[in-house]
Amino acid sequence: MHKRIDLIDLAGIPEVQRDYVGHLNKLCDSLGVEHATYFASNPISGKMHGFTTYPDDWKSHYVAHRLQEYDPTLNSASRSVAPVDWRRLTSDPEYDRVFKDAHDFKLPAQGVTVPIRGMFGEIGLLCACSSVPHAEWIKLKRDILGSLLNNAVHLHDTVMNSDPLLKTLRQPKLSSREIEILQWVAAGKSQQDIGDILMISSRTVEVHMRSTREKLCTISTAQAVGRAVSLGLIQPG
Numbered sequence: 001m002h003k004r005i006d007l008i009d010l011a012g013i014p015e016v017q018r019d020y021v022g023h024l025n026k027l028c029d030s031l032g033v034e035h036a037t038y039f040a041s042n043p044i045s046g047k048m049h050g051f052t053t054y055p056d057d058w059k060s061h062y063v064a065h066r067l068q069e070y071d072p073t074l075n076s077a078s079r080s081v082a083p084v085d086w087r088r089l090t091s092d093p094e095y096d097r098v099f100k101d102a103h104d105f106k107l108p109a110q111g112v113t114v115p116i117r118g119m120f121g122e123i124g125l126l127c128a129c130s131s132v133p134h135a136e137w138i139k140l141k142r143d144i145l146g147s148l149l150n151n152a153v154h155l156h157d158t159v160m161n162s163d164p165l166l167k168t169l170r171q172p173k174l175s176s177r178e179i180e181i182l183q184w185v186a187a188g189k190s191q192q193d194i195g196d197i198l199m200i201s202s203r204t205v206e207v208h209m210r211s212t213r214e215k216l217c218t219i220s221t222a223q224a225v226g227r228a229v230s231l232g233l234i235q236p237g
Helices: 020-031 056-064 095-104 134-160 164-169 176-186 191-198 202-215 221-230
Strands: 007-009 035-041 048-052 110-117 123-130
Touching: 020 035, 020 048, 020 123, 020 134, 035 134, 110 134, 123 134, 134 221, 176 191, 176 202, 176 221, 191 202, 202 221
Parallel strands: 007 048
Antiparallel strands: 035 048, 035 123, 110 123
């Protein structure tokens, strides 16, 4: 029995000021992929929010058949802490249910889902797909994965912070030293450089950075910088 999940198209809500789909289209153009999708579960309402560059006929079909409740690119990938190539999902019992329909709509079956762990317990997912030959896809995925990871965090935080309540609840409590170090990282300084500037050991810098990554729920320093910038904690480098 699948849990009922209501899907809300953020791009169709009039009060949403940002052009989310436009951002995804620019991302597709810059990375060389055909389509991109963003989904997240709202921890307060329990509903799934999302938007996509997929054509309207597929969006209508997807929602009408409630495929979000079966889609392994969302459900299986949300249980991972690392990016998931869709080829790893072919053994999922619901794979054919979704991808046979996608094939009928002439949509790519090659893609990757990047999960984002939010600071309020929510999970976001950024998906990108392409129909290039498999060998080309392997190279393309390798080339764009870093950009996808950073864009995933930025996009997720932008969407989640559009809700004033979530923005308040999710504001992390970084120390002044952690913010100071993160600002120097954003400016391009190395761990050793920061230690020299602040007259502390590079090991101490790393201890602060580890704490910062944990508080910001990120797995890399680059993601921590991106999230801190999107939350207004530091200025862009």
